[in-house]
Amino acid sequence: MVTRTLTADFIVQALSRRPEIAGWTLTRRRRHGTQLYVIGRDVENTREVTTEDFTVTVFHDHPWPDGHDTGIAGHARGVSSVKLVPGDTASLDARLDEVIMMASLVHNPSYELPPPETLPAVVLADPQITAADGTRRAVWEMAEAVWEACDREASTGVRLSAGEFFVTVTDREFRTSRGIHASSETTHLAVEIALLARGDSDDPTLEAETFRPVEARRVSDLRLASQVAEASRFARDTLRARPTETRDGPVVVSGTALPPFFDPFMFHSSAQAAYMKLSRFTPDGTVFGDHATVGDPLHVSSHALRPYGLSSHSFDGDGVPGRDTDLIVGGILFARHAPSRYAQYLGVPVTGEPGAVVVRAGATPLAELVRASGGPVVEIVAFSSPNVDDITGDVGCEIRLGYEHLPSGEVRPIKGGALAGNVFEAFASARFSQETQEALITGFGGGGVFVGPRGARFEGMRVAAG
Amino acid sequence: MSLSTQRHTPDPRAGSASPSTLRTQFAFLPEVIAELERSVPYASALATSSSGVRLALRDSEQGVSRRDPSAGVVLTASDGYEIEEVAVGATDEASVRDASRRLLEGLRRTRVGAHERNRNAINLEPGDQLSADYVTPVEISPDSLSLAEKLARFEDLRQRARRGDSRVVQAMARYGDAVETKVFVNRTRFITEIVHRATLNLTVFVSDGNVRRYNWLSRGGTGGLESLEVDEASLANVTEIAVALLGAKPIEPGVYDAVVDPSVAGILAHEAFGHGVETDMFLKGRARGVHYIGKRVGSDLVTIVDDPTVPGANGTYFIDDEGQSASPTCIIRDGVLMGGLSDLYSATRLGIARTANGRRESFERKAYARMSNTFFTPGRHSVEEVLGSLDHGLYICQGANGMEDPKGWGIQVGAHFAREYRHGKPTGVLFAPVSITGYVPDVLGNVTMVANDFHLHPGGCGKGWKEYITVGDGGPHVRTRLQLA
Structure with missing residues (x-):
């Protein structure tokens, strides 16, 4: 048979001819998308991107080296992955030789791939975007929405500096040696906008900026008009902010x-962290350590089934069905989010990879949380970067914009300086707003989605002057 | 054949590449560019590939895999007003010619209205004639070790760190090597580049049963295994500091006399006047620096350079992703802001000289003005003199992260810990973590001593929260006055 470009079937056939493989997974990913970059109303660059690749993961069972742990199943399991592209047909056998060799060299306690299960239906693609030319139409729709919203802000002295608009359609096929054969189609939209505010002065050095990244699976979920309006307000407030x-x-x-x-609560709730002996949480134990709980009860869940959710999935990287899982209930570790591998290592229920981080809101209006009584209350709405240490829970973030709520009712914007403290200590006495939000988790550790209170009030953190 | 002596199979996408194979493989690109330029005034092509091995080693768990291999071509064309690009995850001639056809179709569509959308025409210049081939010098090739030997070497290193103290609960070693190829073609240039890269990160986690802390060391850059040597003192130091941090105190917020080590100095340089002089930010009105060219922004002890030609550094290359030959750029000289780091588009729009800083995360992303290796240049004092000058202050160590604020000139740098100094000597008291904040001209204006040492550190850099590229940053020990929290 002559096959010019690689296909999933071709790879599966090749894998089935390799008896030395103890198991395998195959993910084929096709992506196409459009990117649009604008500076003000000028278009800088329009890009079309198309890629296709195959990720093959193989398992290899072999005896433990002398002196090593005997492992769960009495033998070691090696795992390795290789990524292939459609042009790799001729080199497929050599690539499989290599990945099998790599798997044979590493020694892990054994674990099994999950068996096939009924997968939940989770809608993750916008049909308007997956339609022909849909990605190109969507980037222009997003840009027009931002331009219109910025035009409405022009009278306030705010203008669009630059915008970036990404729309990507990903078609994924997933197969395993256990018989799972699943597919998914997702749409992903990402927008970055930078707004500039200028006050009464003609001095261009006295401008202020707000930068805002937004992501969603549908254009309407981006809420671009309200994003621009809020970013515009932040830019204007930054302009007149006092030093913290x-x-x-x-x-x-x-x-x-x-x-x-x-983030630290999700890290320490994970089965992987526990397996690595890095988790400070213990089953049925408080997540606050020695700190007495005097705030709102902390409830944290992982939700993988929310329609059009950025972190939602019908199945994870091992083929485990997506699901919703309570992780922390009333400040107590209820369950760990556990992909198949670490669930087997720890002997805990499999939850699959986590979805959105869902935190139960409180009962107090945000306006009440920020209300000052004896002294001012500082509200922080933007950090330069969310520098929160997953391991230690330490926080050290520069304040890009905040507000000082005074007992008189006056609200004054502030900027500069830093917030310092530790989340495990601070959340023991935290109170959460009754208003909720759905927001991106941005930061050095990567993305995700948060669904939870719009604000939280802490009593034990410290604001330092800039 | 014994598996332990088997070398890994050469990767046809990158591992076995040579300048001649790249020239042969992409010999069709000049014709593609010529065809595009029958319709548009400027076109170029960039073909890239990367491949390598990645090891992840920790207690009871090992991982080895190919390092996200990728290969693709991006075709760029300008109709005189805008830029249009088509990127494909394939490098064969048929796929690239199909991409060229789609690029022209796209240009025909976007050209309608382009003149109305963009008030000013743009004339992208291809540069002088240049045909060149570049390869990173490698002293000890990663291919000189079998995969089994690499596993054994770095597992041994990990185990030695693991045994350093009974309070160590986990030790992780991450190793990676890579071969990255680049072919840039426009009507005046056909350039190939092969960059070899090797990196090592070792992280040690400790616990006293209540508190958890960690510490790490990083090695590597462009080149081979020669940059990954870890001596016994450095290895012991990783664990000793992690253990010492179990007793570290939170810092009292305030303004301190401080000496920053080269890793922290590097992040300061990177965040303060690296991002702040990326000229695409000038074009967008997002950088205050554009108004300060030729003006004083720091003490006369401050000189900051971006240099993609530093041998062996992590941000080193021969050409940028737009075909510009690498050369150093002096950003600040003796405290005066000299100029920016540019990509082709912003340099052309602004009418300024191009520098070799047009970089892409991959062929899938556009080029921006980005840093390479950014650092303070050394001064005249010994490190001992600089530290000894601290009458009551802090020695801030192990830069961890940072965030730029080119418009507001704020700064955030996260350092892993600080040592207290009194009368020029360490007191043994540690503070952790340490966040540096403040106003960039204050930080640079307060520099009073610069040491004569020089170290560059490997790092990664994003633009906003994406567009990750490899960079280096560092410099000497620098004494200044800092707002800490």
Whole structure:
């Protein structure tokens, strides 16, 4: 048989001829997308991108080297992956030789791929975007929406500096040696906008900027008009913000500044962290360590089934069905999010890879959380970057924009300085707003989606002057 | 054949590449460019590939895999107003010619209205004639070790770190090597580049049963295994500091006399006046620096350079992703802001000289003005003199991360820890973590001593929250006055 370009069937046939492989997974990923870059109303660049690749993961069972652990099944399991492109047909056998050799050299406790199960239906693609020419139409629709929204802000002295608009359609086919054969189609939209605000002065050095990344699976979910309106307000407030002063006292973190504070809770809730002996949480134990819980009860869940959710999935990288899982209930570790491998290692239920981080809202209006009584309350709405250490829970973030809520009712914007503290200590006394938000988790650790309170008030964190 | 002596199979996409094979493979590209330029005033092609091996080693768990191999071509064309690009994850002639056809179709569509959308025409210049081939010098090739030997070498390193103290609960070693190829073609240039890369990261986690801390070391850059040597003192130091951090205190927020080590100095340079002089940010009105060219922004001890030609550094290359030959750029000289780092589009729009800083995350992304290796240049004092000058201050170590603010000139740099110094000596007290904030001209204006040492560190850099590229940053020990929290 002559096959010019690689196909999933061709790879599966090749894998089936390799008895030394103890198991395998195959993911074929086809992506096409359009990218649009604008500076003000000028178009800088329009790009079309098309890629296709295959990721093959193979398992190889072999005896443990002398002196090593005997493992769960008495033998070691090696795993390795290789990525192939359609032009790799002629080199497929050599590539498989190599990946099998690589798997044979590594020694892990054994674990099994999951068996086929009924997979939940999760809608993750916008049919308007998957239609012919849909990605190109969508980037222009997004740009027009931003331009229109910025035009509405022009009278306030705010203008669009630059925008980037990405629309990608990904078609994924997933197969395993256990008989799973699944597919998914997703759409992904990403927008970055930078707005500039200029006050009454003609001095261009006195401008202020707001930068905002937004992602969704449908154009309507981006809420671009309201994103621009809020970013515009932040840019104007940054322009007139005073330097932050050092103070101990209540701090409210709200909006997109809040989600990264939950990263350490997700890290320490994971089965992988427990297996690596890095988790500070123990089953049925408090997540706050020695700190007494005096705030709102902390409930954290992982939701993988939300329609059009950025972190949603019908199946994960091993073929485990997506599901919703309660992780922390009332400040107590209820369950770990556990992909198949680490669930087997720890002997805990398989949950699959996590979805959106869902945090239960509180009962207090945000306006009440920021209300000052004895002294000012500092509300922080934007950090330069969410520098939250997953391992230690330490926080050290520069304040890009905040507000000082005074007992008189006056609200003054502030900028500069830093918020410092530790999330495991701070959340023991945190109170959450009753208003909710769905926001991106941006940061050095990567993305994700947060669904939870719009704001949280902490009593034990410190604001330092800039 | 014994598996332990088997060398890994050469990767046809990158591992076995040579300048001559690249020239043969992409000999059709000049014709593709010529065909495009029958319809548009400027076109270019960039073909890239990368391949290598990645090891991840920790307690009871090992991973080895190909390092996200990729190969693709991006075709660029300008109709005199805008740029249009088509990128494909394939490198064969038929796929590239199909991409060229789609690029022309796209240009015909976007040309309608382009003149109305863009008020100013743009004339992208291809540069002088240049045909050249570049290859990173490698002293010890990663291919000189079998995969089994690499596993054994780095597992041994990990185990030695693991045994350093009873409070170590985990030690992780990550190794990677890669071969990255690049072919740039426009009507005046046909350039090939092969960059070899090797990196090592070792992280040690400790716990006293209550508190958890960690510490790490990083090695590597462009070149081969020669850059990954870890001596016993450095290895012991990783664990000793991790253990010492179990007793570290939170820092009292305030302004401190401080000496920053080269890793922290590098992040300061990168965030303060690296991102701040990327000229696409000038074009977008997002950088205050555009108004300060030729003006003082730091003390006269401050000189900051971006240099993609530093041998062996992580951000080193021979040509940028738009075909510009690498050369150093002095950003700040003796405290005065000299100029920016440019890509082709922003340099042309702004009417300024091009520098070799047009870089892409991959063929799938556009080129921006980006840094390469960014650093403070050394001064005249010894490190001992600089540290000894701290009467009551902090020695800030192990730069971890940073964030730029080119418009507001704020800065955030995260450092792993700081040592307290009194009367020029360490007191043994550690603070962790340490966040540097403040106003960039204050940070640079307060520089009072610059040491004569020089170290570059491997790092990664994003633009906003994406567009990750490899960079280097560093410099000497620098004394300044900092706002810490």
